Amino acid sequence: MKFSLEKSENLIAIFISILSLILFGLLIYSSATIISPIFLYTLILVFFLLNREQPVVKSVFILSTIIFSVWFINELLAVLTPFIIAFLIAYLLNPLIVFLEKKKIKRSLAALISILIILIITGLAISFVIPPFINQIGNLLNNAPQKISEIEKFFTERILPELNRFGILYPDIQKTLSTEIPAKLQSVLNGLLNGLLNIFSGISFIFNQIINLVVIPVITFYLLRDYDKISDTVVNLFNEEHRLTFIKVADRINRIFGNYIRGYLIVSLINGTIVTTGLTLIGVPYAVVLGILSALLNFIPYFGMVISLTIGFLVSVLSGLSGINLIFVPVVYIGENILESYFISPKIIGESVGLHPLLVLLALFVFGYFGGLIGMLIGVPVTALLISFVVDKE
Structure with missing residues (x-):
């Protein structure tokens, strides 16, 4: 039984x-x-x-x-987006608040000062950067068909005869060079530029940004003011047995991700400023667009610079730049990259990640394969974090 x-x-x-x-x-x-x-x-x-x-x-x-x-x-992502952005801003600004607190400034006042500075910078960007950015994209979009036609003519009248002369041109290659490449180039360029233009000129986008411009600073202020209280509340959710482990893990994540993101934001801002200034001086018509693009792609180690240089050179050719000025386009990008690699990044980012270049490349390929652009952006700090835990286990 x-x-x-x-x-x-x-x-x-x-x-x-x-x-x-x-x-x-x-x-x-x-x-x-x-x-x-x-x-x-x-x-x-x-x-x-x-x-x-x-x-x-x-x-x-x-x-x-x-x-x-x-x-x-x-x-709930659409609803949570302002809160996520506010949290990221508060997270990035918290070291500044801590610094101001050490100078005997109350946390509430320090938070208010920091948000006002961010709002002023945002206002200046909207006033001086966004209008020429949209204008340059519109001009590039309007001029693209004519420039694509000029490239096609250059292929058919200059490149193809030379290849024929050396006997290395086959019909398939001729068809690809003369028709398919220009057509695909125009399609890709039109899609990219139309997408960027729609993002910055859509009515819904403008309406959402006006709302966010009011909501996000308010949320950020409260997060900054009560940052320590919120952190303590999260820590207290864990029992005493796991609390120390959580603090240790959170501190490591904060150190690696925080240093990486804050450092690269500053470096990318410098990158965009240098590229925009350099391209403006040599007469590239769309310097602001290319500078902003270079700053955004700078978050992707190695590949970001290559993509920026390729697009910058292509846009310069399409805009009619030639001679010594065209030669100086890659000089601007490569010169900025050398300056950034040997002087700017070591000073600002330092050894916050500390990965071997081969590991960086591996992380970019693996995370890029599974996560696309977002994967490439987070691949390096995530890999550094995982390796730090593995080393600790040993």
């Missing part, structure tokens, strides 16, 4: 485990169908509370919570 009772209990445990797995599967399925994940997650929660002693049920509940959290955040 005792054996039969134990057997029944085992069967019940197996049944409960199978049922929990089915509910878990339905949660995943419902994320992309008409069934509400909120309703299903509530069922899983109730099921867990009634059968929490079952190990499989507990594991399924943890996985379900993670999946549901990702889905929930994704659904």
